[in-house]
Amino acid sequence: xxxxxxxxxEDVWATRPGLVGWLGAxxxxxxxxxxxxxxxxxxxxxxxxxxxxxxxxxxxESTFLDxxxxxxxxxxHGTTMMFLxxxxxGEAFGIYFVPLMLGARDMPFPRLNAxxxxxxxxGGIFLYSSFLxxxxxxxxxxxxxxxxxxxxxxxxxxxxxxxxxxxVEVSGVIAAxxxxxxxLRFRAPGMAISRMPLFVxxxxxxxxxxxVAFPPLIMGTVLLELDRxxxxxxxxxxxxxxxxxxxxxxxxxxxxxxxxxxLPAIGIVSAILPVFTRTRIVxxxxxxxxxxxxxxxxxxxxxxxxxxxxxxxxxxxFFTAGSLLITIPGGVQIFAFIATLWRGRPVFKPPLLHxxxxxxxxxxxxxxxxxxxxxxxDWQAHDTYFVVAHFHYVLIGGVLxxxxxxxxxxxxxxxxxxxxxRLGTVAFWLLFAGFNLTFLPQHVVGLLGMPxxxxxxxxxxxxxxxxxxxxxxxxVVAAGMAVFVADVVRSRWRGAPAGDDPWGGNTLEWATxxxxxxxxxxxxxxxxTRDPLWDERPLDLAGxxxxxxxxxxxxxxxxxxxxxxxxxxxPHEVLTLPIHSLWPLGLAxxxxxxxIGVMVDRTSIGLVGLxxxxxxxxxxxxxxxxxx
Amino acid sequence: xxxxxxxxxxxxxxxxxxxxxRATGWWGMVTGLVALAxxxxxxxxxxxxxxxxxxxxxPAGTDAPGLVPASIATAVLMLxxxxxxxxxxxxxxxxxxxxQAATAVTALLGAVFVTLAxxxxxxxxxxxxxxxxxxxxxxxxxxxxFMIAIGIAGLVFIQxxxxxxxxxxxxxxxxxxxxxxxxxxxxxxxAVYGTLYLGAGVWR
Ligand code: HEM
Numbered sequence: 094x095x096x097x098x099x100x101x102x103e104d105v106w107a108t109r110p111g112l113v114g115w116l117g118a119x120x121x122x123x124x125x126x127x128x129x130x131x132x133x134x135x136x137x138x139x140x141x142x143x144x145x146x147x148x149x150x151x152x153x154e155s156t157f158l159d160x161x162x163x164x165x166x167x168x169x170h171g172t173t174m175m176f177l178x179x180x181x182x183g184e185a186f187g188i189y190f191v192p193l194m195l196g197a198r199d200m201p202f203p204r205l206n207a208x209x210x211x212x213x214x215x216g217g218i219f220l221y222s223s224f225l226x227x228x229x230x231x232x233x234x235x236x237x238x239x240x241x242x243x244x245x246x247x248x249x250x251x252x253x254x255x256x257x258x259x260x261v262e263v264s265g266v267i268a269a270x271x272x273x274x275x276x277l278r279f280r281a282p283g284m285a286i287s288r289m290p291l292f293v294x295x296x297x298x299x300x301x302x303x304x305v306a307f308p309p310l311i312m313g314t315v316l317l318e319l320d321r322x323x324x325x326x327x328x329x330x331x332x333x334x335x336x337x338x339x340x341x342x343x344x345x346x347x348x349x350x351x352x353x354x355x356l357p358a359i360g361i362v363s364a365i366l367p368v369f370t371r372t373r374i375v376x377x378x379x380x381x382x383x384x385x386x387x388x389x390x391x392x393x394x395x396x397x398x399x400x401x402x403x404x405x406x407x408x409x410x411f412f413t414a415g416s417l418l419i420t421i422p423g424g425v426q427i428f429a430f431i432a433t434l435w436r437g438r439p440v441f442k443p444p445l446l447h448x449x450x451x452x453x454x455x456x457x458x459x460x461x462x463x464x465x466x467x468x469x470x471d472w473q474a475h476d477t478y479f480v481v482a483h484f485h486y487v488l489i490g491g492v493l494x495x496x497x498x499x500x501x502x503x504x505x506x507x508x509x510x511x512x513x514x515r516l517g518t519v520a521f522w523l524l525f526a527g528f529n530l531t532f533l534p535q536h537v538v539g540l541l542g543m544p545x546x547x548x549x550x551x552x553x554x555x556x557x558x559x560x561x562x563x564x565x566x567x568x569v570v571a572a573g574m575a576v577f578v579a580d581v582v583r584s585r586w587r588g589a590p591a592g593d594d595p596w597g598g599n600t601l602e603w604a605t606x607x608x609x610x611x612x613x614x615x616x617x618x619x620x621x622t623r624d625p626l627w628d629e630r631p632l633d634l635a636g637x638x639x640x641x642x643x644x645x646x647x648x649x650x651x652x653x654x655x656x657x658x659x660x661x662x663x664p665h666e667v668l669t670l671p672i673h674s675l676w677p678l679g680l681a682x683x684x685x686x687x688x689i690g691v692m693v694d695r696t697s698i699g700l701v702g703l704x705x706x707x708x709x710x711x712x713x714x715x716x717x718x719x720x721x
Numbered sequence: 722x723x724x725x726x727x728x729x730x731x732x733x734x735x736x737x738x739x740x741x742x743r744a745t746g747w748w749g750m751v752t753g754l755v756a757l758a759x760x761x762x763x764x765x766x767x768x769x770x771x772x773x774x775x776x777x778x779x780p781a782g783t784d785a786p787g788l789v790p791a792s793i794a795t796a797v798l799m800l801x802x803x804x805x806x807x808x809x810x811x812x813x814x815x816x817x818x819x820x821q822a823a824t825a826v827t828a829l830l831g832a833v834f835v836t837l838a839x840x841x842x843x844x845x846x847x848x849x850x851x852x853x854x855x856x857x858x859x860x861x862x863x864x865x866x867f868m869i870a871i872g873i874a875g876l877v878f879i880q881x882x883x884x885x886x887x888x889x890x891x892x893x894x895x896x897x898x899x900x901x902x903x904x905x906x907x908x909x910x911x912a913v914y915g916t917l918y919l920g921a922g923v924w925r
Pocket of ligand 1: 140143144146147167168170171172174175178179232233234235481485488489492493528531544545546547567570
C-alpha cells in the first residue's frame with residue numbers, strides 16, 4: 094500500500110495500491126523478486142520429486158512407485174529443474190540485480206519484462222496442470238520422438254509438455270532480450286564496457302546465447318506439436334521425416350543450455366569472490382574473454398550428446414575436439430577464481446562456503462565431463478548412472494551452489510535483513526556432504542552397468558549398497574535445504590538489519606539502501622572504475638550535469654532513466670518508462686487461453702485466445718502508461 | 722565537457738537529434754529480430770536436413786513449384802521494400818505526409834504480395850499429412866508470410882497513429898522499427914523463395 098509522500102520521485106516510483114497495483118507492477122525489482130521466488134518454489138517441487146525417486150531406488154525391487162509414475166517423476170523433475178528453475182533463476186538474478194549493478198532504475202521495457210514473468214508462471218502452471226488432468230509427461234526431459242510422437246504418446250501428456258515448455262521458453266527469450274538491451278544501453282555514465290562487473294558480462298553472454306539457442310527449440314516443439322495435432326510427419330520416417338532432426342534441434346539448444354545455466358553462476362561467483370577475499374578479482378579480462386569464448390564454443394559441441402547415434406567419424410572427431418576445447422576457457426575461469434582465493438584473505442561466511450562448494454563440485458563434474466567427451470568412453474558410459482552422476486555434479490555444482498551463494502549474498506540487499514551465519518554454515522555442510530553422498534556412489538554403480546531411467550533393479554548384483562547410500566544422501570540434502578529455507582523465513586522477522594552494505598561490496602548495488610528504494614538511485618551514480626565502491630567511497634553523488642539533478646528532483650511526475658552509449662557509456666538521453674500496466678498480464682492470460690484451445694482441440698477457445706491476444710497487443714502499443 | 726567525476730568524457734546530454742548511435746528502441750527491435758531469425762533458420766535447417774536425406778525432394782509424384790507466380794510475388798515484395806526504405810528515411814528526417822504515403826504504399830504492396838503468394842500456395846495443392854516435403858514447405862512458407870502479415874498490421878497501426886497527429890520522436894521510432902521489421906520479413910521470404918522455389922531442383 095502506498096502513501097503519497099510529497100516527494101515526486103518517490104510518489105511516481107511507488108507501486109499502486111491494492112491487488113490491481115500488485116498485478117500491474119512492472120518495476121524490475123518486483124518482477125525479479127517474483128521470478129526468484131517462483132523459480133525457487135519450482136526447485137523445491139522438483140526436489141521433492143527426486144526424493145520420491147530416490148526412496149524408490151533405495152532398495153532393490155521396491156514397489157513404492159510403479160514404472161509409469163517413475164517415468165513421470167524423472168520427466169517432471171528434469172523438466173522442472175532445467176526449464177523452470179535453472180534457466181529462470183539466472184535470468185531472475187539478472188533482472189533484479191543487473192539494473193542495480195549498472196546504476197540504472199529499471200529494465201528498458203518494463204511491461205515486456207512483466208509479461209515475461211507472467212508467461213513463465215503460466216507456463217509452469219500449465220505444465221503442472223498435467224497432474225490434475227491425470228496425464229503427466231513421461232518421455233524424459235528431452236522428449237525424444239518417436240516416444241513423444243502421436244503414435245507412442247497418444248494421450249495429452251506430451252501436449253502439456255510441449256505447450257508448457259514453449260510458453261516458458263518465450264519468457265526466457267523475452268528476459269534475455271531485456272537483459273541485452275539493458276546492458277548495452279543503460280549502464281551508469283562512465284561504466285565503459287571494459288568496466289562492467291563480471292556478473293554483468295556473464296549475463297550479457299548468457300542472454301545473447303538464449304536469443305540464439307531458445308528460438309530453435311520453440312520452433313522444434315511447434316513442429317512436434319504439429320506432428321501430434323495436425324498429423325504432419327516432421328519426425329516420422331514413414332512420411333519422409335526423421336526423428337534425428339529433433340535431436341539436432343534439441344541439442345543445438347540443449348548444449349548451450351548447459352552454459353546458459355552455468356554462466357550466470359560463474360557471474361555470481363565472480364561477484365562474491367572479491368568481496369569475500371577482500372581483494373580484486375584476478376584476471377578480469379581473462380574471465381570476461383573466457384565467458385565470451387564459452388558462449389561461442391558452446392554452439393560447436395551439441396553433437397556430443399549424440400555420439401552413440403551413428404554420426405560419421407569426421408563428425409565425431411570434430412565434436413570431440415570441440416568438447417575438449419571448451420574446457421580451456423572453463424579452466425581459465427576456475428584458475429582465476431583459485432588465484433583470487435589464494436591472493437586474498439578469505440572470510441569463510443556462507444556465501445563464500447557455497448562458492449567453494451561450487452568450485453569443488455563443479456571441477457569434479459568437469460573431470461567426469463572430460464571422460465565422457467571422449468567417444469570410446471562415452472560408448473560405454475552412455476545412458477548409465479555414470480552420466481546421471483556427471484550431470485548432477487555439473488548442474489548442482491554449477492547452479493545450485495552458486496544460486497545459494499547468490500541468495501545468501503544478496504538477500505540482505507533485497508530484504509534489508511541478514512541471514513544467520515551459523516544456520517547458513519550448517520545448511521552448507523549438510524548440502525555439501527549430502528550431495529556427495531548421493532552422487533559419488535552413482536559413478537561406481539554406473540560403471541557397474543546400472544542404466545539410468547530404470548524404476549527398480551534386482552538385488553544381489555552389487556548395486557544395492559550404492560543406491561542405499563545415494564538415497565540417504567538425498568535426504569541429507571533435503572535436510573540442508575530445510576535449514577536454508579528456515580533461515581530465510583527466520584530472517585524475515587528475526588534477522589539483524591543489514592544496512593546498505595553489510596559485506597563491504599565493490600559494485601553499485603551496495604551504494605543504495607537495503608531494500609533498494611523503488612527508483613534504485615536518487616542520484617544516478619557515475620562509475621569510472623571496475624570496483625566503484627572500493628575506489629570512490631563515498632560515491633560522488635553531488636553535482637554533475639543538469640540532467641542528473643533533474644532526475645534526482647524531477648519536475649514532472651514521470652519515471653525517468655538515462656540511456657548511455659554502447660561502448661563507453663556516455664549519457665545519451667533521458668527516457669520515460671511505463672509506471673503500471675495490466676496489459677502484460679492480459680497478454681499472458683490470452684496466450685494461455687489460446688494454448689488451452691490447442692491442447693483440448695477446441696477451435697472456439699483458441700479463437701477467444703487469439704482475439705484476446707489481438708486486443709492486448711493493440712492496447713499495449715497504443716497506450717504509453719508512463720503518466721500517473 | 723563537464724568536469725564531472727569521470728573527468729575523461731562528456732557527462733552532458735547531446736542535443737536531441739544529435740545522438741551518436743542508435744535509439745534504445747532500435748536495439749530492442751534488432752535484438753528481437755535476431756531471435757526471430759534464429760527461429761526461421763531452424764526451419765531452413767529442417768528443410769535442408771530432410772531434403773539432403775530424402776531420396777527425392779520433392780518426392781516422386783510431386784512437381785517442383787512453378788517459378789513464375791512466386792517470382793512475380795517476390796518482385797512485388799521487393800518493390801514494397803523500396804517503399805519501405807523510403808518510409809525508413811522519412812521516419813528519420815522527413816515529414817508526416819511522406820511517411821504516411823510511403824508506409825501506405827509499403828502496406829499495399831505487401832497485401833498484394835500476400836494475395837499472390839496465398840494464391841500460389843493454394844495452386845500447389847500440398848497435403849501436409851501426406852509427405853514431410855509438403856509439411857516443411859507449408860510451415861517454412863507460412864512463417865515468412867506471417868512475418869509479412871504482421872508487418873502489414875504494424876504499418877496500418879502507424880497509419881492510424883499518424884492521422885491528425887504531429888510526428889513526434891516516438892512515432893518516428895515506431896516507423897523506423899516497422900521498416901526494420903519489413904526488411905527482416907523480406908529476408909525471410911527470400912530465404913523461402915531461394916530454397917523452396919529456386920533451389921527446388923537441387924535435391925532432385
Ligand atoms: C540433490 C538433489 C537432486 C537429486 C536427489 C536428484 C535426483 C535425480 C534422480 C533420481 C533422477 C532420475 C535418474 C534416472 O532415473 O535416470 C534425476 C534426473 C535428473 N535430474 Fe536430478 N536430482 C537432484 C537435483 C537436480 C538438479 C538441481 C538438477 C538441475 C538443475 C537436476 C537435473 C536432472 C535432470 C536433467 C535429470 C534427467 C531427467 C531425465 O532423465 O529426463 N537434478 N535426478
